[in-house]
Amino acid sequence: MSSWLSPVSYIDVGQRSFGKHVTCPTCGLLYTVGEEEDEREHEKFCRQKQRGVAFSKWKNERVLKTFSDTGARIIEIRGDDPSAHVKKLMEVKAVLDDALGFVAEQTFLQRSIFVYIQEHQVVGCVTMERITEAFTLDKSASHLIAPSSSGEKEGVIAAAGAVTASADSHPVVVGICQIWVHPPFRRKSIATRMVDIVREKSIYGMHVDKNLVAFAQPTRNGLQFAQKYMGPFEVLMY
Numbered sequence: 014m015s016s017w018l019s020p021v022s023y024i025d026v027g028q029r030s031f032g033k034h035v036t037c038p039t040c041g042l043l044y045t046v047g048e049e050e051d052e053r054e055h056e057k058f059c060r061q062k063q064r065g066v067a068f069s070k071w072k073n074e075r076v077l078k079t080f081s082d083t084g085a086r087i088i089e090i091r092g093d094d095p096s097a098h099v100k101k102l103m104e105v106k107a108v109l110d111d112a113l114g115f116v117a118e119q120t121f122l123q124r125s126i127f128v129y130i131q132e133h134q135v136v137g138c139v140t141m142e143r144i145t146e147a148f149t150l151d152k153s154a155s156h157l158i159a160p161s162s163s164g165e166k167e168g169v170i171a172a173a174g175a176v177t178a179s180a181d182s183h184p185v186v187v188g189i190c191q192i193w194v195h196p197p198f199r200r201k202s203i204a205t206r207m208v209d210i211v212r213e214k215s216i217y218g219m220h221v222d223k224n225l226v227a228f229a230q231p232t233r234n235g236l237q238f239a240q241k242y243m244g245p246f247e248v249l250m251y
Contacts, residue, residue: 065195066104066135068128077127077214080206085131087210092122102126105138113191124190125215129203136198139207141215144188147227147249150236151179185227187215188251192238204238227251 036043044052075089090102105128106121121140129137189211194203212221227249228239239248 066101066108068101068130068133068135071098077210078206083131085129085136085203087127087129087207089214090126090128092126102128105135108135109138109140109191109193112193116191125211127207127210127214129194129207131198134195136195137193137203137207139192139204139211140190141211142188142190143216144185144227144251146182147185147188147251149179149181149183149247149249183249184225185249185251186219186225187211187221187227189226189228191229192235205242208242224249 033046034043035046044054046052074086075091077087077089079086090098092099092102094102099122102122103118105126106116106118110116124140124142127139127141128135189208192204192207208226212223212226215221223243224246226243228235228251230250231239236248
């Protein structure tokens with residue numbers, strides 16, 4: 014952007030923010046207030062980010078569930094699907110990487126990936142893997158949970174290391190690696206619907222009980238969701 018390439022002189026006419034570098038709280042882009050090209054580029058980027066990943070209907074979708082109340086659907090996309098499908102999946106991955114932290118492409122594609130589509134866009138995604146062991150939360154270290162603040166990365170389940178596990182292990186079969194819901198669609202039970210589908214569809218012939226599900230180490234927001242979702246069962250993490 015031009016403001017970064019060459020010095021620009023500004024006339025301050027009373028606007029204290031004029032010429033100031035600011036970070037947009039919505040899209041995270043750093044731009045210069047009052048610099049026309051910067052503001053135009055920021056507006057375009059912010060609008061695109063708020064729209065999310067566009068998604069038209071495919072001929073051969075692996076539809077797991079549809080919802081009559083909103084017209085939404087949950088589909089599964091696999092790493093060995095047709096290249097056009099995987100290309101779209103990489104767009105979703107880019108959003109998750111930005112929101113939850115980078116995951117290597119090979120690792121990501123080895124997971125089971127469930128995508129929530131509504132209004133012709135991706136509004137949610139959950140990735141899971143098969144695991145055999147998880148641990149309870151170390152309550153003595155609960156103060157180590159990453160704070161929930163305006164600066165926290167968007168998403169439900171975040172990078173490992175935010176919460177400390179105890180040595181108390183339990184057998185499990187499903188590990189929830191990542192959950193993300195597009196901000197305008199949060200608090201609409203989308204995360205709950207996606208985890209329900211993981212329990213119902215991820216293992217052929219088995220409806221996974223809640224006490225056999227574990228979550229990748231969450232932030233405070235993630236832990237709050239997990240505690241609410243798990244109901245009477247203790248949250249397990251790995």
